[in-house]
Amino acid sequence: MSEISQKPRFEPGAFTPYAFIMPAIVVMMGGLLYPVVMAFYLSFYDWEIGRKLADAPFVSFDHFVRMVADPQVWEVLWVTIRFGFWTITIEMTLGVALALLLEKPIRGASIFRTIFILPLMVSPVVVGLIWRYLFDARIGWINYYLGVWFGIEPQVWLGDPQLAFFAIVFTDIWQWTPFIFIIVIAGLQALPSEVVEASTIDGANWYQQIFLVKLPMIKSILVIALLMRLIDVFRGLEVMLIMTGGGPGRSTELLSLHIYNRAFDTQQLGYASAISVLLIAIVFGISTVILTMANPMKSKSDV
């Protein structure tokens, strides 16, 4: 930095990459890296809201020891895994199936594509509000139509552990299946047409073409989409916070939401930080897998 600040302006032709990079680095360090380090630091202190951090006792690894034996942490981890399993399985299956069925370019495709990304653009808070309303036991539209069409009694969707879990899975599927659909369609349409044509000439049937030609060729897209969704499962909390707050019980409390509730509901900031460290480890683990598979910035020869 020092050599740069001494020069009032850049020399012609002499490119100074560090000067271009530093401002962004500084902001990311302050806004992302520092909080992560801070989470590590705080996890060693028994800090609660209303207490000065300086007065918080140092507890060494106590929080981590406690965490390993904490049934609540295991419970929300299990909820998160189940949530991830159901949402990702259904979203990938639906998204890929629809993309295969509807990949053929047709007139007006762009209008439909525009409509399909709308759910992705809606604020998570608003998504939570809309579905909380639709699933409402008394005035919700879902109960109404289930009753009118199928004669099903009104259910207290968000008040029953299993039904509430179903509701948040359903909401996630509504919002994120279009994402898979659009990514897969883009991948399919980018496939060289010669390969698909060649397989037709070789006598491959529709089924073989999908499972032996098309899907293997977009495998990396599928895996990356899946991992990106997996990370989102660990990152998301706003929709559930609005819809159920994590309840009833902890039936819809994902790991991220649990950290939030621990910190600001039960006010155990130090312990919440320890759980944050667990979350960081999980997310960085998944991210590293993505990085080794596809990092567009890794080498200059890329792109």
Place this chain on the structure above:
Amino acid sequence: MNDGFVRQLWHYLALIFLALLALAPIWVMIATSFKDDVLVQDGKPLWFFFAPTLENYQYIVTRGKFDRYLTNSVIVGAASTAITLLLGGFCAYALARTDFRGRTLMANSTLLVRMVPPAVLAVPAFAFVTFSGVKSDLAVLTFFYTALNLPFAIWLLFGFYKQIPVELEEAAIVDGATSLQVFFRVLLPLMKSGYAVAAIFTFRIAWNEFILALLLTGRTTRTLPVGAAGFITDTGVEWGRIMAMGTLIVIPPLLFTFFAARQIIAGMTAGAVKG
């Protein structure tokens, strides 16, 4: 009727069905926002109805602090977007054009910090505001949103810079242009669509974000999503009003979608398809 026609008909019918599924919940919100409380509490779905009422909108605009929330949201969204594009653009440019020590490390860590969960930021951000003496104001929120958005913006803009031939810059340098002149006069005009995509994604995150906004803002600095959540009370939810608020929050993202769907999809698929 030939086979192709029938198949195409099914194709369209399937797409229309899916489009309705995607749109229906959003429409429910918009429709509900125009209903008075009697109609909402009635519980019978009404997709279309006569005599929509504006009383929910009137209430939130005049009685709530809508104007303040809106101003806050616009300020934070615009400021964090502008700073993100400026800093992220510089950074992406350097990454795309030069090979310097630590480049790979920088590229990898940029993608890693992109994944930091907001919940992890919550407690440290709260600690920072509580103990640094910094007032919970919009600048702090802007700073965090900028940090949150930079990795994706850098990554996205990197791809766009890569597509511009280096010869253009070399020619300008031969003509005696400085690095900054090359950046602003030669590259920026070619990068318009890249910056547009990055701007949409950045603004959308800042506009929609809830958790950090909730923790880092006070009574006068709340943003729209925080204001909307305020209509959920212990005694119940004021559905008409909250839906009106939700509708207003959703307008800018929906406008972006309709005017720049192609760019948004390019941004979304860039990572998966290119990588």
